[in-house]
Amino acid sequence: MHNLLRYAGQAIFLAVIAAFIGYFSSHPVYRQMPEGMAQIKLSFAHGAKRLVDCRKLTSKEIAKLPANERRPNTCARERIPIHVQLAVDGEILYDDVLQPTGLSNDGAAQTYRKFLVPAGAHTISARLTDSKRSEGFDYESEHRVTLKPLQNLAVDFKADTGGFSFN
Amino acid sequence: MKYIKSAIRWFFDTAEALLGLAFPANWNPMLNLGALGFFFYWIITASGIYVYVFFDTGVHHAYSSIEYMTNEQWYLAGIMRSLHRYASDGLIIVVMLHIAREFALDRYRGVRWFSWATGVPVMMLIFVAGISGYWLVWDKLAQYVAIVSTEWLDVLPIFGEPIARNFMSTAALESRFFTLMIFMHIAVPLIALALMWMHLQRVTKPRINPPRGLAIGAFLSMLGLSLVYPATSHAPADLSQVPGDVALDWFYLPLFPLLENLPGPVTWAACATLVLIMAVMPWLPPLKKAAPAVVDLANCNGCARCFNDCPYNAISLVARSDGLAFEREPVVDPQYCVSCGICAGSCPTSMPFRRVSALSPGIDMPDRTMADIRQNVLDVSETLEGSGRIMVFGCTSAMQIDKLKSSKFGIIKLNCIGQLPPAFVDYVLSRNLADGVVLTGCRENSCHARYGVRWTQDRLARVRDPQLRNRVPRERVKTLWAGCSGGKKLAATIEEFSAELAQMGPVDMKRRAKPVPDPMLESADA
Ligand code: SF4
Ligand code: SF4
Numbered sequence: 001m002h003n004l005l006r007y008a009g010q011a012i013f014l015a016v017i018a019a020f021i022g023y024f025s026s027h028p029v030y031r032q033m034p035e036g037m038a039q040i041k042l043s044f045a046h047g048a049k050r051l052v053d054c055r056k057l058t059s060k061e062i063a064k065l066p067a068n069e070r071r072p073n074t075c076a077r078e079r080i081p082i083h084v085q086l087a088v089d090g091e092i093l094y095d096d097v098l099q100p101t102g103l104s105n106d107g108a109a110q111t112y113r114k115f116l117v118p119a120g121a122h123t124i125s126a127r128l129t130d131s132k133r134s135e136g137f138d139y140e141s142e143h144r145v146t147l148k149p150l151q152n153l154a155v156d157f158k159a160d161t162g163g164f165s166f167n
Numbered sequence: 168m169k170y171i172k173s174a175i176r177w178f179f180d181t182a183e184a185l186l187g188l189a190f191p192a193n194w195n196p197m198l199n200l201g202a203l204g205f206f207f208y209w210i211i212t213a214s215g216i217y218v219y220v221f222f223d224t225g226v227h228h229a230y231s232s233i234e235y236m237t238n239e240q241w242y243l244a245g246i247m248r249s250l251h252r253y254a255s256d257g258l259i260i261v262v263m264l265h266i267a268r269e270f271a272l273d274r275y276r277g278v279r280w281f282s283w284a285t286g287v288p289v290m291m292l293i294f295v296a297g298i299s300g301y302w303l304v305w306d307k308l309a310q311y312v313a314i315v316s317t318e319w320l321d322v323l324p325i326f327g328e329p330i331a332r333n334f335m336s337t338a339a340l341e342s343r344f345f346t347l348m349i350f351m352h353i354a355v356p357l358i359a360l361a362l363m364w365m366h367l368q369r370v371t372k373p374r375i376n377p378p379r380g381l382a383i384g385a386f387l388s389m390l391g392l393s394l395v396y397p398a399t400s401h402a403p404a405d406l407s408q409v410p411g412d413v414a415l416d417w418f419y420l421p422l423f424p425l426l427e428n429l430p431g432p433v434t435w436a437a438c439a440t441l442v443l444i445m446a447v448m449p450w451l452p453p454l455k456k457a458a459p460a461v462v463d464l465a466n467c468n469g470c471a472r473c474f475n476d477c478p479y480n481a482i483s484l485v486a487r488s489d490g491l492a493f494e495r496e497p498v499v500d501p502q503y504c505v506s507c508g509i510c511a512g513s514c515p516t517s518m519p520f521r522r523v524s525a526l527s528p529g530i531d532m533p534d535r536t537m538a539d540i541r542q543n544v545l546d547v548s549e550t551l552e553g554s555g556r557i558m559v560f561g562c563t564s565a566m567q568i569d570k571l572k573s574s575k576f577g578i579i580k581l582n583c584i585g586q587l588p589p590a591f592v593d594y595v596l597s598r599n600l601a602d603g604v605v606l607t608g609c610r611e612n613s614c615h616a617r618y619g620v621r622w623t624q625d626r627l628a629r630v631r632d633p634q635l636r637n638r639v640p641r642e643r644v645k646t647l648w649a650g651c652s653g654g655k656k657l658a659a660t661i662e663e664f665s666a667e668l669a670q671m672g673p674v675d676m677k678r679r680a681k682p683v684p685d686p687m688l689e690s691a692d693a
Contacts, residue, residue, distance in 0.1 A: 006188075006189050006190075006191075008189075009188060009189025009190075010189045010190055010194075010384055011384075012189075013186065013189060013190075013196075014384050014385065014387070014388035015388065015391070017257075017260075017388060018253075018388040018389065018391055018392040019392075021253050021256045021257060021260070021389075021392060021418075022253070022392045022395075022396045024256075024416075024417045024418060025252060025253065025256050025398075025416045025417070025418060026414035026415075026416065027414065027417075029412050029413065029414050029415075030412070030413050030414075030415045030423075030424055031411070031412050032311065032409060032410055032411055032412070032413060032427070033409050033411060038409075039409050041335060043329060043331075043332050043335055045327075045328040045329070045332070101327070107327070108327075108328070110328060110329060112318070112321065112329040112331055112332065150408050150409045150411045151407065151408060151409075152336075152406065152407055152408055152409050154335045154336040154339075154406075154407075156335060156336070156339075167335075167336040167337075167338060167407070
């Protein structure tokens with residue numbers, strides 16, 4: 001009898017542990033986003049124009065260079081910071097100046113941002129300047145979309161495919 | 168720190184005691200945490216290999232291959248998948264408990280820093296392996312795990328382009344990250360296994376297999392769970408949607424909501440601080456190191472008992488260097504010695520009866536020598552009076568035995584109960600220094616110095632040298648293994664025992680046949 005009780009005790013303990021594992025391996029469910037919301041994710045990596053334009057080397061300057069490094073132009077490596085803006089229904093959600101990466105500031109500037117917006121119809125505007133211009137933007141796109149709850153709208157930027165894309 | 172430790176210790180003591188009601192002593196799950204960890208590791212490996220056979224390693228077909236296992240071949244691959252998941256959860260539980268217990272028992276400082284330093288990275292690798300595993304299902308949970316972990320990694324300026332951009336949209340999704348995850352999910356557990364092997368390097372006879380009964384029980388419980396509540400996937404990953412509600416595995420992913428919602432620098436700083444604290448913990452504060460065991464060759468006959476009994480591989484045997492007619496001599500490596508004194512307790516020359524020569528055994532503890540202990544016994548016995556006198560030998564790591572001190576009960580504290588040569592029991596009773604002897608220490612299988620309790624039991628049972636001599640009346644010797652919370656039980660036990668002894672009357676050891684031989688001369692003659 002005593003042994004039976006002990007076996008029962010062991011079985012109960014092991015069953016409780018199994019139940020504990022079973023429950024917490026998938027409960028409680030975690031809600032990642034409030035109900036009725038959607039997400040806009042803006043992310044890109046883009047190398048802006050150079051801070052100083054390339055210029056032609058004079059023949060004297062070319063002559064001074066070691067034979068294996070002679071070239072017609074010289075270009076400073078540093079890039080211009082990028083100005084980027086994202087607006088939803090006219091309201092600016094994001095306005096930032098992105099510095100180039102890299103030790104010599106010669107790498108692509110990059111961003112990765114997420115914005116929660118209520119599901120429904122929206123007009124999304126994305127703008128970007130990667131040159132020295134002081135007014136207006138080099139790239140500007142507007143996208144009308146009806147976002148479903150939990151929808152994830154990815155806003156990417158690639159200069160060689162014409163600018164912003166909305167997926 | 169002290170209070171945290173006592174609280175955790177209380178928890179483990181209570182859990183051990185409660186589980187002790189149902190499980191035989193050597194099956195107690197709390198005393199087999201490390202071994203259960205290994206056991207779960209093997210279940211995970213075996214089930215993982217099986218699941219891998221049916222797994223499609225491309226990101227676009229992984230999900231359907233797992234659905235096939237779960238739904239079509241539920242009776243085997245599905246069960247294997249569930250076992251793989253639930254044994255992994257079990258592994259995390261036992262590893263966390265193991266770490267907490269070793270911490271509470273102060274088994275991570277001093278020379279034991281090595282086990283801590285190799286164990287903590289194992290825990291981290293297990294987390295990494297588990298997290299990468301969730302990635303491979305490529306369902307909504309995998310999508311959540313992939314995005315949150317890459318966003319978190321992107322906080323560090325180590326990647327040229329944010330790696331989370333891989334999961335921007337379905338169009339951006341490539342298999343390269345997925346392949347990397349498969350590689351990690353296989354490589355990381357192998358690295359963990361190598362570290363687990365290192366983790367055991369400084370302990371003798373490590374217990375890496377749980378007792379068969381416990382192993383069967385643990386396996387059946389995981390199998391039962393897999394049948395009753397099989398592991399399933401979420402809907403397939405869809406990067407055009409936010410995963411939304413995710414059924415997190417809270418054993419592996421409890422920090423993910425925090426990583427997702429708190430600023431990256433804060434979570435990185437918190438994790439780095441935690442890792443740093445874990446890394447330096449063995450030296451926070453450094454353990455005041457007791458002096459290691461010291462060999463006295465003049466009294467050593469090279470019998471190797473100390474070598475066999477040391478629980479920490481701290482003793483090696485080398486060729487005899489002093490010209491005596493013995494083959495070997497023990498050498499203590501102070502780096503590994505935890506000063507438990509078990510070696511001194513095993514030495515045949517730790518003989519309290521020795522009168523001609525001073526009591527200096529072949530190996531002894533400078534901070535608590537055998538001569539000290541004998542003097543202590545003699546002094547304490549002077550203070551005992553009346554009938555039912557008891558000499559209580561106990562270790563400093565288990566319960567507080569000081570409180571029991573009275574005119575009837577003498578208290579002798581040892582580094583570990585394994586430090587006591589059984590000849591001391593004989594000595595106390597044959598010299599009428601008390602009417603009975605109680606030996607007490609940590610709970611069975613839970614000895615602070617690993618083998619002190621076990622060797623003591625074996626010595627008393629005459630199955631391990633040095634054995635308790637036959638002439639000692641067993642009814643006058645009691646043992647109680649009760650851990651740090653067993654004070655009340657011990658008090659009750661010795662009161663009761665004292666009453667029994669009083670009824671028995673004074674010790675009569677006239678049976679004493681021949682004088683105790685001198686082990687040095689005996690072995691030398693042989
Ligand atoms: S004191 Fe303990 S750890 Fe040190 S040598 Fe002796 S048995 Fe080994
Ligand atoms: S005599 Fe003592 S010190 Fe020497 S080997 Fe035997 S147990 Fe060790």
